[in-house]
Amino acid sequence: MLKSLQVFLRLEAAGGLLLMTAAVLAMLVANSPLSGYYNALLNLPFEVKLGAFGIAKPLLLWINDGLMAVFFFLVGMELKREVVEGHLSSLRQASLPAFAAMGGMMVPAACFLILNRNDPTSMEGWAIPTATDIAFALGVLSLLGKRVPTALKAFLLSVAIFDDLGAIIVIALFYTAKLSILSLLIAAGLIVCLALLNRFGVTRPAAYILLGIPLWVAVLKSGVHATLAGVVLAMFIPLRMPKNGSSPPLSDSLLLHLEHALHPWVAFGVLPLFAFANAGVSIGDLSLADTLQPVPLGIVSGLFLGKQIGILGLSWIAVRLGIASRPDGIGWGQLYGVALLCGIGFTMALFIASLAFEQSGADYLGLERLGILIGSLVSGLAGYAVLRFALNRRSDLPDELT
16 A cells, blocks of 8 residues: 555656646746637637537637546545545544645635625635645655655645545535536436446446446536536446455456556646646736735635645644544644645646636636636745755654644
């Protein structure tokens, strides 16, 4: 399990560095003479037809609704594996990151709502600063090299997984358009079929893919966001298959095979492409006053202040009450650095922002994306600085804080 975690973290860290490159490239292109071509490319229409049935979307939405469903499929498999076999499989292991993630969602949301309380439309974006980008955060963490304890990386990963679970719930409950009952019934029927495949021990990937694609279409047409189909599909991918009354080794797991096969494609393909398509903000017409408007200010304050206060604060309370315990050998200074890194919202924050203002038709001229970029950048720099200092110290914060 430790070897698998190390391989996973190496992929995530490298993918995070590629994400940074894609985001910077998008900003450069969006603010250059190539900006017209950039926007034209993202608005290029694509249509898939089967008889009278068709799906027509611009390239940007194929990326956000289609490729990101693959990302959510991977997230769902990671979540299932961690809960069943991994770092979240016991209450003691899961309690501290669970409390940390809870604080890391509630406080940032409160920061945003307080600053946007006078505008009902902008309040729709309350969930934007609640997200954490695990790839980006681990990419920054990797810059510190081998000094970073594996336990600290595992804690960051666990917090991010709970954070992703919270984001999935938020998207399902709060960012759902007008529902189509027929499409939901079709989706429900396909889910029953997936459950039967799992129940009877089917381990052929093609069987799940053949049901997963129409499930994505049904969810897309239902009004529930299409990416959630990826999470649902992941829940039915077998992790362990009973064989003659016993469980085979995890090396025979279909879920692990799919996860390992998809991870490089998502880390080095899907997420950088999503970043390039969504991070391109034109700042030529923006002023300092624009960044102080409620929407970007709420996002920056939520990501930078809300995340660190919520994660470290609720973690400290949980430890003081005896509900949870710190990872062995990890001090409060290191946990504070991780809390700052969790303010890197980037991928998931950009995704939620696209949903938050899509339904209302609000146009904030890229200010929401600018807020995400600024908040993520400040959080990343601060987290790196704090961790570099904390990892170089022989002792952490005073004993009275433990």
